[in-house]
Amino acid sequence: MIVCQNCKSQQPDGSIFCSECGTQLPLINSAQTQKFSPNTDQLQISGPYANQIPKQTGTWISLHLLDSGNILAFSEQLEFTLGRLSDNQPIEPDVDLSPFKAFDNGVSRLHAVIKNIEGSAILIDLGSSNGTYVNGIRIMPNVEQRLRHGDIVALGKLKMQVVLS
Amino acid sequence: MQKSSQDYYALLGIPRSSAPDEIRRAYLKAAKKLHPDINTAPGETEMFMDVQQAYQVLSDPVRRSSYDANLPPEKNTPAAIDKRILVSRKSLSQIKEPQLVYVLIDMEPSLEMLDTIGYIPLNLCLVLDNSTSMKGEKLETAKQTAIELIRRLKPQDIFSVVAFNDRAEVIIPSSRQSNPVKMEKNIRQIQTSGGTEILQGLQTGLDEINRYLNTKSVNHIILITDGKTYGDEQACYDLAKQAANRGISLTGLGIGSGWNDIFLEKLANLTGGTSMLAPQAKDIEKLLIEKFSNLSKTFAENVMLYYKLDKSVEINYAFRLHPITDLIQSGSPLRLGPILQNWPFSVLIEFKVSPKELESEFFTLMEGKIEVSASNIPLPVPSMPIEIVLAIKEMDDSSGTLYEANRAGDYEPPPSAIIQALSKLTLYRLQEKARNEMALGNYGKATEHLQKLATRLLAQGERSLAKTVIFEIENIETTKTYSEYGAKQIKYGTRALLLPEETKK
Structure with a gap:
């Protein structure tokens, strides 16, 4: 799961753009997303x-x-x-x-x-x-x-x- | 002993340029199939030995290079079509959630082919709404454009015109343009009356097409309307499906805001065709002439994608980015539509892989073939096998984090062509979302999505479309309805963003 940092919606692993707000998602996969906390x-x-x-x-x-x-x-x-x-x-x-x-x-x-x-x-x-x-x-x-x-x-x-x- | 004529690459069914992991995969697959334990058919044990031998040679870089050096040159016939298949990721993660994979299929006629191909004659029928609402500039422009098209026909083209309201009338019967003066006169005499019953027009138009139906022609209907049809939608869809099976495709051209774009779009999509919006009467001419010129530059009438998916895989959607930007009707096979001579062909597919125990090293996302029907090419285009295989990334069980190699940074970003395509397609899909939410009466959600859409449009420099969206948000907030005008402008406007840069406008 990738959490869109813009609208906070959850996007499936492998998504490239957020389907809720159209923002480009980080180009990383789920396990890294969870570790990444700006x-x-x-x-x-x-x-x-x-x-x-x-x-x-x-x-x-x-x-x-x-x-x-x-x-x-x-x-x-x-x-x-x-x-x-x-x-x-x-x-x-x-x-x-x-x-x-x-x-x-x-x-x-x-x-x-x-x-x-x-x-x-x-x-x-x-x-x-x-x-x-x-x-x-x-x-x-x-x-x-x-x-x-x-x-x-x-x-x-x-x-x-x-x-x- | 090694047979001197043995081509190891052919044996394993792989191209000579294959990378080591492709060789390994092909070997594992062949070995599984031919293993003596499960296979007792005569001759297969020998083949199993050959496969073993082939792998031993090809998997060893030194032996492979000396083997390659002694291979007779490949007999290569120039391919009719250049194709490229890009995949958004090289591997799947072993996680208990659904994952997405995007596949982009690009094709274009090879240069050698473009020099040699002939012209595919048209078998074209214009089905023109002449109900009362078309009165005035709309009908006059459509008539004028129809006359213009007659002048552009080639001697071998077949052309017909049908006018319909609540009944249909053949204005020009299907024929070669033996008497253009009379044809023009007939068109000028079309008057408006009555309501809009699309089934009538469609049926009569198909009858005209059928009279000269030929698999070696581009059999096409252009349906022009400004209104809605009531009650006969399902019958129209059934007709469209039959037409598609006989090799007839359809374009729907809607004028203004009062027509039913969802209906016309589906009708066209069922045949591999598309719907278009003419915001005003004066836009009819340009769109029709453009459509006509694209039809006459057909390289391959139709492309079909036959596929098999693992039961954990489904196709969320398939979208043709160009030449004819539109959603592709789901189902197997996928009817991908025509390839033009002057425009690249590009289709994007979103796959969803549901969680499952991924035990082997590889996962076959899709297996199938692409079949191209191109009747103007002397030799039939051989079917192109397509197989998309992903590696499976291991998880470190103890911590739930990904395998070391991934952290070390060998994660590869998706190909930029896929990112480019999705950056635009995402906007189209936001619009679609908002529209579906409006249909469900979910105004808050719909305006929220339109706001996000407006923001992204501004960020991409699409100011006038963004303005239309913001205007529509205000409209929805006050009237709780999505205006027919706004809905179509936003839909066809975001769709137009997908066209390649140089063809916009």
Whole structure:
């Protein structure tokens, strides 16, 4: 059994996407899922795979938040949306950046998505109000932008550095 | 003594490129079948010895390579079809829960074949709803497009048109287009009246197709309607099943929001065909012409998958991703539909394996064959055996955790083609879920699923479809009904996501 980290529903072993919410499930099998318990409480991140330990095996990308010094590391999930939760609206990002002053920094509710496409980290702005910047240059919405190790990404004014492994 | 002509690979029934574990598996299978203890038929003991001999040679890398070096070259005839079968996982876990396995079957005509094939003539019937609701732009566009199709026919094509309301009328009898001027005139004279009785139109359309029914043609009905039929649904399904058995397939084109997509979809699926949505009258032309051009680029009229499953295995669903995106009606054999010349063919199947004592090293998920009927190829396409075998991963009994090798990281992620396909198909299935829940009156659950769908659509950059979904959520919350318009837009919109990137729009 795989527990979907997004909606907590139980999915049969071998599932690749959650049949309840459409989120991509961690690419691991059941026995490992049970052992895997991301330490998200401390950070109060609703996003499923964010956790504080960047050296987790299999981490392919981590985002180092420049203002707060927090590190968000991603290993199993090969695609995640970044944004902030707000009341009375149905859209939920995979990674909620509210704990990092997302609202004050102008992060949209569904701001951007990062995907791992055949080993490359791809960033797409999802038509956010305040834009997404890579190394200070605003990227076009809905256009794929390849991220390189060390890039500084800003969602609105919320800045983070990309560390690829 | 080794017989010089003996081909060990042929003996074991495996290709020369087989990996060591495939060789071992083939050997175990053959040895079990031929073992002298259970087999006393004359000659089989010798075969058992040969199999032993073959395995001894092929399982030893050194002996295998020297054996390979002396093998006469394989007599290879170019395959008519290139096929690829991907499986989401290489092994099953020994756990007491159901597990899923995805299989993706891709096929396309080989390049050699594309150069040599001929044209498969069409035997096509347009069955056109001319009930009162079609009045105006809808009927006029359909008529205009029908005339356009006549101009595109090739001399060897057979064409007919049937108009129906509560009764059916043959507008153009099944024929080669000997007199296009008269055909056009007949079409222009179609008027609207009466209600919609699809059985009438379907029956008359099939009669027309039957007059020139030929296994060497693409026998096809395109049913165009904007309304619902009442009471004759089951009779229509029965007709469709008969038609499918005679090699006739059907496309259902629904206009606007008042037609019954669930009915038309099932009707088409029973024949290996599909349903399409024309949101407005002006969309009829493009869809019809596209359909026509695909029909005339048929490479193989039909592909069937015959299979046997272990009793612990069932098929949850089979879905054709392209060329004709649609659910495949369940049953054995699976009618996978046609292969086109210009579009790859791709089918995804979800298997559920129920818990069972998995004692041996391997588990056969599916065993069967793919049969392709392609009448324009000079030689029949040989049937393609398909066997999907998974390894069984051992569990460490004491702790219940998986075997060491797995933790060490030899877990392989599913092939990216399967992930890609599922990332879109999951959205279509969320939509389906919401719709089923609405039918059961479970509004809360339905809107919840639509919300998740909207989120995923936004994340994939599908803004306008996401907007339609959000609009529908509000509609359901206020009216407690799923609007016919929204239901169809969302269904056919999520389905369209499955088309390959370059063909979208």
